Amino acid sequence: MTLNNVGGNQNHDRRAWSRDTIHHDSRSFATINGGYTENDNRRMRRNIENVQTYHEYQGSHGNSARNNYSEETRVTTTSQLSPRSSSNRIALPDRPRENDNARVPYAIDHDSSQAAIRQEREAALQSLPQDFRSAFNACFIPAVIELTGTLRAWADPSTDQIRDVWHKTMPQDLWANLSDSRWGPTIYNATLASLDSWRNDFASAAIDAVRDDVNKVIQDRENPSSHIFRLREGDYRFRRYYFIDVSQDERGQPVRRGPFQSELISRTFSEHFKVLNSIQPEHRRSERATGAIVLSILAIERALSFYSSGTLEVPPGPENEFSRANWDDQTIMLQGRAHRIRTTSEIQSLFGRNRDGSERVSPERWDEIVEKAKHYASPSSQMHESVDEDEMDHDFTY
Structure with a gap:
């Protein structure tokens, strides 16, 4: 059976497949345009324009360099990547993808076209016939999400990866249906909407x-703003x-226990396993x-910035969204560079390897992180292999 053979007049119960998103939440949670200042005085900037002063801190011993720049600062974004060629290609929509399993910085400017893309994706998800949608949501989408989380x-999966999961x-x-000119673009957009x-x-x-953490602090008659400040102490x-x-040892050195296993991270990361x-x-x-855990940490950074005053303060506009455009890497031009x-x-x-090849998060530690997250979610299998990422200046382990 193909989708072309499905009866024409379908009664779709769309409520079963609609999912609340930040875009439809009246509170409109999201990022802050122009960035914010970290507790170690690093200035985190996003979508920067007309920046006059740029602060850059390097090294792990407090060494810093302050650079003054002209008002000619502008944001630039990397170009979109074309889908890979294949002998059995997916029929794609006319709009280009935001990225194709990119390992390079990517950002999208905010404009009306992005809202149109989101609406097109959501409409595609709702337009799938009911009987077909059951297999799509129960079998295909969870597998695509698991892949994307790795x-x-x-990054979105490549067209080859999507086709492999589909089969x-x-x-x-x-x-x-995936390569069909009629249903391929619909399936593709519905996948991205999910x-x-x-x-x-x-x-x-x-x-x-x-929010729950702040409420506990308020019940204990502590200052919520100071509490948020303490949570964000330390570099990234x-x-x-x-x-x-x-805590601190007898020499005053920090003693850190349970990396990436705090309640904030475990609760947020658990969404992946659900x-x-x-x-x-x-x-x-x-x-x-x-x-998936990197998205969890970025989402917590965003939430903490909204609660930095001790109460929830969400800036207006599209810059408040948790999106690739606001939170992925960006390239800015400073004095022509x-x-x-x-x-x-x-x-x-943080989840890559040191220069000697050792994992920054050991397999045993990763298992602890997953188990703690699964405490807040339905049971699922553990994952054991690492994905190498950008190398940092200093080696360390958790």
Whole structure:
């Protein structure tokens, strides 16, 4: 059976497949345009224009350099990547993809076309026939989400990867629909809509987790703003909120326990595992879900920035969205030279390898992280392999 053979007048119960997203939430949670200042005085900038002063801090011993730049600062973004060629290609929509399993910085300018793309994707998801949609949501999408969680954060699967998952998870009589000129673009857009919703789930979970944490602090009659400040102490490698507990030894050196196992991270990361239960054991993946945990950390950074005053303050406009355009790496031009803002790559590198090849997060530690996250989610298999990412200047382990 193909989708072309499905009866013409279908009564679709769309409520069963609609998913709340940040875009439809009246609170409109998201990022801050222009960035924010970290507790170590690093200025985190996104979508920067007309920047007069740029602060850059390097090294692990407090050495810093302050550079003054002209008002000619502008944001530039990397170009889109074309889908890979294949002997059995997926029929794609006319609009270009935002990226194709990219391992390079990527950002999209905010304009009306992005809202149109989101609407087109959501409409495609709702237009799938009901009987076909059941297999699509129960079998195909969880497997695509599991795959995407192992990629670099914000990357979408390549067309070859999507086709491979399609053939492994969908009934054989539906295989041809992916390359069909009528249904291929619809399936493709519906897949991207589901991935958008999956990423938004991290943003919602992070807001909920930070809100509950702030409420506990208020009940204990502590200052919530000071509490948020403490959580964000440390550079991006050793944020206090990464850990279950941070104390000091007799020499005054920090002792960190339970990396990436704090309640904030575990609750947010658990969103990834909640969608994987319907995947058949033979279709499960062994790679680590590093992209998913990086999205979790970025979502928490966003939520903490919204609660920096002790109460939830969400800036207006599209810059408040948890999106690739706001939170992936960007390249800015400073006095005619390109400078890379590694918002996502810095976090992704925490789960890579040191220069000697050793893993920064050992297999045993990763298992602990997954088990703690699964405490807040439905049971799912553990993942054991690493995805190497950008190398940093200093070696370390958790």
